[in-house]
Amino acid sequence: MESTRVRTAGLLLVWAGVAAILLMHWMVVFWVPTEAAQGVVQRIFYVHVPGAWTTFLAFGIVALASAAYLWLEDERADAAAVAAAEGGLIFGAIMLISGPLWGRVAWGTYWTWEPRLTLTLLLWFTYLGYFLVRGSVADPRRGKRFAAVVAIVGSLNIPLIHVSVSWFRSLHPGPVVIKPEGPTLHPDMLTTLLVSLAGFTMVFLGLFAFRYSIELAARRQARAEDAALAGGLA
Amino acid sequence: MTELRWTWLIARKDLNLEFRAGGRLLSMIAFVVLAGFLFGFALDKGQVPGRAVVASLTWLTVLFASTAGAGRIFDTEEEDGAFRHVLLTPVSRRAVFLGKTVANLALTWLITALSFIALTSFLGVRTSGSLAAHAAIFLPGTIGLSATATFFGRMSRHSNLGDSLLPVLTFPLLAPLVFFGATASARVFMALPWDEISSLVRLLWAFAIGSVAVGAVLFHHVTDE
Amino acid sequence: MTLEGRGIVCDYGPVRALAGVDLRAAGREILAIVGPNGAGKTTLLKVLSGERRPDHGEVTLNGTRVSGSDAAWRARIGLVSHRTGLYEKLTAIENLRFFAALHGLRRNGRKLTATLEAVGAGDLAGRRVETLSRGQRQRVALARSILHDPEILFLDEPFTGLDPEGAAGLEHALTARRHDGAVVVLVTHDLRRGLRLADRVVVLRRGRKVFDGEAAEDGAAEILDHFTAGAEAP
Numbered sequence: 001m002e003s004t005r006v007r008t009a010g011l012l013l014v015w016a017g018v019a020a021i022l023l024m025h026w027m028v029v030f031w032v033p034t035e036a037a038q039g040v041v042q043r044i045f046y047v048h049v050p051g052a053w054t055t056f057l058a059f060g061i062v063a064l065a066s067a068a069y070l071w072l073e074d075e076r077a078d079a080a081a082v083a084a085a086e087g088g089l090i091f092g093a094i095m096l097i098s099g100p101l102w103g104r105v106a107w108g109t110y111w112t113w114e115p116r117l118t119l120t121l122l123l124w125f126t127y128l129g130y131f132l133v134r135g136s137v138a139d140p141r142r143g144k145r146f147a148a149v150v151a152i153v154g155s156l157n158i159p160l161i162h163v164s165v166s167w168f169r170s171l172h173p174g175p176v177v178i179k180p181e182g183p184t185l186h187p188d189m190l191t192t193l194l195v196s197l198a199g200f201t202m203v204f205l206g207l208f209a210f211r212y213s214i215e216l217a218a219r220r221q222a223r224a225e226d227a228a229l230a231g232g233l234a
Numbered sequence: 235m236t237e238l239r240w241t242w243l244i245a246r247k248d249l250n251l252e253f254r255a256g257g258r259l260l261s262m263i264a265f266v267v268l269a270g271f272l273f274g275f276a277l278d279k280g281q282v283p284g285r286a287v288v289a290s291l292t293w294l295t296v297l298f299a300s301t302a303g304a305g306r307i308f309d310t311e312e313e314d315g316a317f318r319h320v321l322l323t324p325v326s327r328r329a330v331f332l333g334k335t336v337a338n339l340a341l342t343w344l345i346t347a348l349s350f351i352a353l354t355s356f357l358g359v360r361t362s363g364s365l366a367a368h369a370a371i372f373l374p375g376t377i378g379l380s381a382t383a384t385f386f387g388r389m390s391r392h393s394n395l396g397d398s399l400l401p402v403l404t405f406p407l408l409a410p411l412v413f414f415g416a417t418a419s420a421r422v423f424m425a426l427p428w429d430e431i432s433s434l435v436r437l438l439w440a441f442a443i444g445s446v447a448v449g450a451v452l453f454h455h456v457t458d459e
Numbered sequence: 460m461t462l463e464g465r466g467i468v469c470d471y472g473p474v475r476a477l478a479g480v481d482l483r484a485a486g487r488e489i490l491a492i493v494g495p496n497g498a499g500k501t502t503l504l505k506v507l508s509g510e511r512r513p514d515h516g517e518v519t520l521n522g523t524r525v526s527g528s529d530a531a532w533r534a535r536i537g538l539v540s541h542r543t544g545l546y547e548k549l550t551a552i553e554n555l556r557f558f559a560a561l562h563g564l565r566r567n568g569r570k571l572t573a574t575l576e577a578v579g580a581g582d583l584a585g586r587r588v589e590t591l592s593r594g595q596r597q598r599v600a601l602a603r604s605i606l607h608d609p610e611i612l613f614l615d616e617p618f619t620g621l622d623p624e625g626a627a628g629l630e631h632a633l634t635a636r637r638h639d640g641a642v643v644v645l646v647t648h649d650l651r652r653g654l655r656l657a658d659r660v661v662v663l664r665r666g667r668k669v670f671d672g673e674a675a676e677d678g679a680a681e682i683l684d685h686f687t688a689g690a691e692a693p
Contacts, residue, residue, distance in 0.1 A: 164413040
């Protein structure tokens with residue numbers, strides 16, 4: 001069956017990604033050189049940046065799948081949006097926890113109005129709204145449509161949020177805004193980051209495929225149970 | 235033409251109902267005046283000069299008041315199921331959205347004016363000579379606010395979380411609007427030249443036009459079954 | 460004029476509210492859709508009126524597919540439901556004027572008064588709806604639903620809470636619409652009234668059509684059997 005194949009492929013991807021992340025952890029602890037300016041804390045960056053990247057990737061999928069759902073009303077598009085949104089919520093949480101931890105040491109404060117941090121916080125709440133809307137509307141079809149609208153409107157707002165937060169920073173420059181990426185990045189650091197990015201992306205895509213096929217299977221199952229119930233009573 | 239006429243019909247009916255019911259209007263007026271009073275009362279003006287915070291507080295008061303009122307935009311429609319019958323007439327969903335946004339906008343202006351007066355007077359901030367600049371900032375700001383509140387107010391009517399859902403949905407969206415608005419208003423209070431404000435106002439207009447356009451295009455997804 | 464539903468399937472999430480219903484309603488005819496609570500009557504009415512898009516199947520008028528998103532279709536239909544759908548703070552005539560304007564009828568003062576008089580509510584024109592009794596409101600609601608001379612009139616449990624006098628007035632108005640050539644679709648859980656008023660009866664049970672035929676006296680027993688069989692199920 002097709003959904004079984006999707007599930008197997010998803011699981012394989014997850015395991016490959018987990019292997020890459022384990023390798024990344026080994027590299028972070030034993031192999032990669034310590035960044036001169038920030039010291040050891042800079043290593044959290046190998047978790048933080050891929051976390052952010054997958055969050056944005058997830059949001060992209062949610063927005064596209066939601067637009068497809070509104071357009072075609074195809075259950076598969078909605079299932080894809082839900083699966084990606086759940087991943088986004090998790091990876092967004094990773095980003096939101098690791099960011100301030102790094103910031104506490106690097107910048108001397110847990111929270112700073114760093115553009116990407118602020119943007120992710122607002123995105124994370126948009127994901128939250130996505131699930132709250134879905135779950136709280138009596139008619140499931142309407143709930144799905146509302147959630148899709150929330151995702152689309154949320155993604156349209158990203159440029160404006162971005163402008164507002166970069167503006168804010170220019171008004172109030174943070175303590176020392178260090179950008180670890182850029183031409184100064186040590187080749188070994190770049191390798192570690194790439195391994196981590198690959199690992200996170202594979203885990204996310206794997207979970208996404210896995211979750212997507214489960215979602216479809218669960219819906220089919222619920223429908224079948226309802227039909228059996230109706231048949232038994234008729 | 236028909237669209238405009240429909241929009242006007244809906245807006246006029248809403249305002250008519252609003253003034254006849256009175257209660258909601260009165261409670262919102264009380265809310266903004268009391269909020270202004272509490273801000274003035276709670277702030278230690280020896281530590282924090284009113285001029286430094288009055289812009290942010292005004293924008294936040296307007297944001298909270300309009301979010302609190304957003305769910306009720308559709309209350310009169312649901313009293314005895316009137317909205318179903320409105321949707322069954324040939325009226326376009328776009329016109330329904332625009333009409334309700336216009337009515338809501340009129341109320342938001344009232345609230346904005348009141349909270350502006352309340353906060354500047356309770357915080358003892360002088361506004362002489364800058365009222366036109368303030369109005370030029372609040373105009374696009376309130377349009378964006380009203381359109382967003384109308385759109386999500388309809389959504390929250392179908393949710394069993396009701397009005398408690400609204401802040402989760404609207405605050406992330408309105409964050410840039412409040413930021414642009416509060417920054418621009420603060421610069422007027424600091425008597426900065428308009429050149430340093432105009433780009434913020436342009437962004438506010440971008441938000442206003444964007445939210446009205448997106449709302450008009452997507453509104454049928456939140457009304458139709 | 461024939462309003463026809465073919466193979467209508469409607470789902471609320473996993474729950475199948477309508478499982479493939481076919482029916483026809485012709486002009487100069489009152490079609491009653493009866494059935495116990497939860498049979499799918501109101502959902503069927505919403506599909507026929509275009510308010511809810513079915514998951515499968517289609518609704519046609521004289522062979523042309525109809526859709527609730529089509530303004531021209533909405534101009535041709537009227538609805539009376541158990542909720543009056545009037546604005547309480549407006550007077551009866553203001554309510555009528557508002558809905559007439561949404562239908563694009565202008566300078567219609569005389570027509571609105573005549574419509575109110577036709578449903579026996581001529582003396583209520585200047586009174587706010589909040590001051591009217593249930594029966595009076597329902598009369599104004601009926602006037603609102605027929606002021607644009609709809610070719611198809613839908614009634615969703617219109618007799619709920621009506622006093623005998625109000626019910627008699629409503630029945631009179633229905634038969635008058637039928638006489639004018641309209642299609643009248645009446646949804647009710649009140650089988651007796653449905654049989655008395657209607658020319659044809661469709662009995663729904665658990666989203667399925669279990670009877671479809673003339674509402675003649677000699678067939679009443681059979682219809683009753685179908686009806687109560689559903690009511691007894693848990």
